[in-house]
Amino acid sequence: MRTPTNQDFSRTQDRLDGQDRPVFGPEIGEFTNTDERLAAAGDDDKEMKTGTTTVGLSTENGVVMATDMRASAGRMVSSKDVQKVEQIHPTAALTIAGSVSAAQSLIRSLRSETSLYETRRGKDMSMEALSTLTSNFLRSGAFFIVSPLLGGVDEEGAHVYSLDPLGGMMEEDYAVSGSGSQYALGVLEQEYEDDLSVDEARSVAAQAIQSAVERDLASGNGINVAIVTDEGVEISKHKDFEALL
Numbered sequence: 249m250r251t252p253t254n255q256d257f258s259r260t261q262d263r264l265d266g267q268d269r270p271v272f273g274p275e276i277g278e279f280t281n282t283d284e285r286l287a288a289a290g291d292d293d294k295e296m297k298t299g300t301t302t303v304g305l306s307t308e309n310g311v312v313m314a315t316d317m318r319a320s321a322g323r324m325v326s327s328k329d330v331q332k333v334e335q336i337h338p339t340a341a342l343t344i345a346g347s348v349s350a351a352q353s354l355i356r357s358l359r360s361e362t363s364l365y366e367t368r369r370g371k372d373m374s375m376e377a378l379s380t381l382t383s384n385f386l387r388s389g390a391f392f393i394v395s396p397l398l399g400g401v402d403e404e405g406a407h408v409y410s411l412d413p414l415g416g417m418m419e420e421d422y423a424v425s426g427s428g429s430q431y432a433l434g435v436l437e438q439e440y441e442d443d444l445s446v447d448e449a450r451s452v453a454a455q456a457i458q459s460a461v462e463r464d465l466a467s468g469n470g471i472n473v474a475i476v477t478d479e480g481v482e483i484s485k486h487k488d489f490e491a492l493l
Contacts, residue, residue: 300332300426301460301467302343304397304408305440310477311399312446314453315343315353315429316460316467317485317493327407328469335481337362340400342382343472345426346413347393354391358382375400375407379417387415395425401478427459428467435459446475454492 302315316334318325333343336358361381365373373381375398377438382398385391398409410423423439424432435456444452450473460467470487486492 255450257426259464270459275279300345301428301432301457301464302332302345302397302425303422303436303453303456304343304399304410304420304424305422305436305444305453306399306406306408306420307444307449308406309445310401310446310451310475311341311408312453313341313343313397313399313408313474314450314457315426315472315477316457317470317472318466318468319348320466328379329485331472331483331485333472333474333483334472335483337378337400338366338480339402339476339478340375340378340398341476341483342399343425343474345395350391350394354382354385354394354396357385357391372402375402375404375409379407379411379419382409383415383417385415386411386413397409397423399423399474401474401476406476410421424456426460426467428463431460431463446477450475451493454489458489458493 249471250478263388275412300316304311304313313333317328317330317332319327319330333341334355336342336355342355342358344355358381362373363379378400379398382396386394395413396411396412400407407419407427408421408423409417409419410425411417421442424436436452439452439455453473454471457493470485471489471492472483472485473492474481
């Protein structure tokens with residue numbers, strides 16, 4: 249057997265000092281190709297993104313979520329008919345803003361997990377559990393550059409959650425995300441009230457999206473609206489805002 253040399257111990261110490269892969273790594277959210285992933289996320293010409301304005305409003309009887317319908321790739325409009333709000337649970341929906349591929353993967357994962365939960369336990373996942381699951385998925389780093397809104401109804405009532413790309417989560421009465429969020433938020437600040445009906449909230453959501461479409465180049469081409477109640481999720485799309493205002 250070969251006798252260890254001082255050089256062998258030196259190389260081992262270098263690894264322990266963090267100059268190589270950590271002994272107990274990788275940590276949660278740590279990827280060996282992090283630099284490449286960051287570079288790809290910052291290259292507007294290579295990745296299709298939603299641009300996006302999305303809003304979510306909580307009411308006594310349900311949640312209203314709305315988004316525009318435009319996707320972009322760099323400076324080009326890559327699609328004029330993107331559905332940016334999807335049902336992920338019998339009484340919950342998720343809006344997407346950011347990387348299209350990561351958002352699609354997140355939606356598939358959430359649908360799978362909520363279905364598995366229902367099969368194992370014989371009941372639907374609560375909104376608190378679903379929001380925590382979504383936050384944990386984002387925190388893992390596997391769904392890079394996605395900033396969703398989560399809205400749904402459970403036994404405790406209606407809920408809207410704002411989530412950031414790193415998994416930060418806050419429950420709000422109303423929330424926005426995407427490149428046109430500042431324009432939409434201005435409308436919500438003026439028009440939102442605690443006692444809005446679902447129909448009134450839908451009109452306010454449409455006003456917010458319309459305001460963003462007027463000023464944000466990455467938002468446009470119509471509106472998707474999801475109405476979430478204890479009876480389920482109903483999603484519709486409209487090219488014209490007038491019918492909703």
